[in-house]
Amino acid sequence: MKAVIFDLDGVIVDTAKYHYLAWSNLANELGFTFTKDDNELLKGVSRIRSLEILLSIGNVTLSDEEFTRYAEKKNDEYIKLIEQLTPNDILPGVKDFILRIKKEGYKISLGSASKNAQFILDHLELTNLFDAIIDGNSVSKAKPDPEVFIAAANALGVDPKNCIVFEDAVAGIEAGKNAGMRVIGVGEKDVLTQADRVITTFENLSLDYLEA
Numbered sequence: 001m002k003a004v005i006f007d008l009d010g011v012i013v014d015t016a017k018y019h020y021l022a023w024s025n026l027a028n029e030l031g032f033t034f035t036k037d038d039n040e041l042l043k044g045v046s047r048i049r050s051l052e053i054l055l056s057i058g059n060v061t062l063s064d065e066e067f068t069r070y071a072e073k074k075n076d077e078y079i080k081l082i083e084q085l086t087p088n089d090i091l092p093g094v095k096d097f098i099l100r101i102k103k104e105g106y107k108i109s110l111g112s113a114s115k116n117a118q119f120i121l122d123h124l125e126l127t128n129l130f131d132a133i134i135d136g137n138s139v140s141k142a143k144p145d146p147e148v149f150i151a152a153a154n155a156l157g158v159d160p161k162n163c164i165v166f167e168d169a170v171a172g173i174e175a176g177k178n179a180g181m182r183v184i185g186v187g188e189k190d191v192l193t194q195a196d197r198v199i200t201t202f203e204n205l206s207l208d209y210l211e212a
């Protein structure tokens with residue numbers, strides 16, 4: 001049996017712009033500027049780890065209480081933004097690709113660091129296409145730890161070596177490799193250097209590509 005595991009943010013939907021908006025507003029409030037380049041460091045990284053990185057960029061120290069409050073504040077703002085997602089926000093070709101591979105008998109799982117994954121999939125009306133959904137609520141170790149992808153393989157009952165991962169983040173690609181899976185990067189070749197292959201879009205992606 002074969003399976004395909006999809007990361008969510010940056011693979012199925014472009015939520016990075018909303019994460020960026022919410023994080024940069026928080027940085028402004030704390031008195032520093034958070035750039036788009038800085039935002040690259042947060043891709044694939046958990047919310048808590050993201051806030052730690054953000055604070056180190058701004059050289060800001062917070063009490064535990066403030067840390068929790070700011071993490072919640074960022075998420076409240078992020079949720080207001082992603083509440084507006086609709087099926088029109090699914091990245092080009094993704095839904096069609098999932099439908100085609102399901103027809104070929106592949107099992108499908110989500111493997112995301114986000115605790116908002118279910119909420120996003122519901123808004124995109126994609127939830128029922130997945131045989132398993134593993135997200136930030138189901139695992140404790142962040143990518144590049146392979147936990148999220150191993151959990152997805154286990155949930156599907158598929159050997160990790162028969163799983164293919166689609167990932168846009170450097171940490172996520174490492175996680176897939178650490179899980180013993182084949183990893184296809186979604187993005188730029190010179191950034192996603194650890195991926196077995198890199199695509200820029202799912203549009204017209206041939207299924208032979210998975211077999212190769």
Ligand code: BG6
Pocket residue numbers: 008009019042043044045046047050075112113114115116117136169
């Ligand atoms: C990942 C994103 O998918 O989820 C990260 O790439 C994000 O940018 C992480 O920080 C956690 O997301 P959330 O929705 O739980 O805050």
Ligand code: MG
Pocket residue numbers: 007008009010011043044167168169172
């Ligand atoms: Mg991602």
